[in-house]
Amino acid sequence: MTPDRSERDGVRARFLAVGASAAADALDEFGLTDQGVHPGLSALSGERPAGWAFTVAGAMTPYEGTGDPAKMRACAEIGAGEVSVWAGNGEGVCYFGELIALGMAGRGSVGALVDGGVRDLRQLRAHGFPVFGRYRSPVQSIGRWRVTGAQRPVRVRGATTRWVTVRPGDFVLADEDGALIVPGPRIDRVLARAEELTRAEDGVREAILGGMSLQECLDAFGHV
Structure with missing residues (x-):
């Protein structure tokens, strides 16, 4: 059964509370072991950004015209609590900018993970829209890079493997330590275990601040 809006908001809040390292x-x-996104995406x-993956695939290909209808369709289909994940081996051009962010945010999107270029950073920062990207570029994608599909498996660059596959409904979690992908069928178990690990780390932290040595904490709590 698909969780309702309040349940999804609750899952997002819990993931944000534990963070990417505990989830990893x-x-x-x-x-x-290979769910981490390449550190070049920052x-x-x-x-x-934290939410369910809404995937967007694209490709570098010259084309005529003044826009990309498939890109606009993808922007209109994203839903509440979702993070758009952009993939497509583009180089030098922008996949994602302010107006796309505003359109997606208006539908309840909570961020973007872009394995490619981003522009309009000053405006994106003013809006506070969460974006992790591989590079920044003022060069638009029109005529150079186009969307080839949405809501199908895509690949983004990985931290410990060349590629990480992202499927619609996976969970995207990114924070100060980096980004990772939690497979959809494992979300509940991974989240529950990450919360347990976070509580254990909190105990060690409190003990150290209370005067215990690191070795004493390891003896008492084990590795965390």
């Missing part, structure tokens, strides 16, 4: 440790424990605007 939980993924490792479940044998999902924060460009806003705070931390």
Whole structure:
């Protein structure tokens, strides 16, 4: 059963509370060891993107005309609590900018993960829209790069493997430590384990601040 809006908001808030590092440790424990996104994709605007993946695929290809209808359709289909994930091996051109962000935000989107170019950073930052991107570029995509489809599996550059596959309904979590992808069927278990790990880390932190040595904490709590 698809969770309702309040349930999705609750899951997002819980993921943001534990953060990407605890989620990454939980993924490792479940044998999902290659879910980290390449560190070259970093924060460009806003705070931390966190939400269900809405995938957008594209390709570098010359074309005639003054716009990309497929891109506009994708922008109109995203839903509340979703993070758009842009993929397509583009180089040097912008996939994503202010007006796309505003259109998606108006439909409830909560961020973007762009394995490509972003522009309009001053405006994006003024709006506070969360974007992780691979590079910045003022060069528009029209006539150079176009959307080839949406809501199908895409690949973004990985941290420990060349590519990470992102499927519609996976969970995108990005913060100061980087970005990762939680496979949709594992969201509940990964989140619950990440919360357990976070509570354990909180205990170690409190003990250290209370005067215990790191070795004493490791002896008492084990590795965290």
